[in-house]
Amino acid sequence: MNVQGDHVIQIGMELKQEGEKITGTILMPTQHIGQRMEVSLTGTFVDGTLKVSGTVEGATEDTAKVEVNGTLEKDGTMNGTLSAGKHGASWTGERLGR
Numbered sequence: 001m002n003v004q005g006d007h008v009i010q011i012g013m014e015l016k017q018e019g020e021k022i023t024g025t026i027l028m029p030t031q032h033i034g035q036r037m038e039v040s041l042t043g044t045f046v047d048g049t050l051k052v053s054g055t056v057e058g059a060t061e062d063t064a065k066v067e068v069n070g071t072l073e074k075d076g077t078m079n080g081t082l083s084a085g086k087h088g089a090s091w092t093g094e095r096l097g098r
Helices: none
Strands: 002-004 008-010 013-018 021-029 036-046 049-055 065-072 078-084 087-093
Touching: 013 036, 021 049, 021 065, 036 065, 065 087
Parallel strands: none
Antiparallel strands: 002 008, 002 087, 013 021, 021 036, 036 049, 049 065, 065 078, 078 087
């Protein structure tokens, strides 16, 4: 996924779907350049709408809860919002592999 902040930030997210249930992980950037933290995600994918969330272990209240919401487009891409505590940004993405 590409997250739009002050610049585009590429973030890896891997999801698995079983019916409407979604599980997976996202590699969130940290305050240390080049470091990422893996966060487990759970949620749903219903009628083309993705809603997943997770908690960053050891994070401050400002960034502890991660929420990813998105919509599947007709061309197979997705877009939506990513929030980490009080911080938020828009994102776009597409499926890599099957």
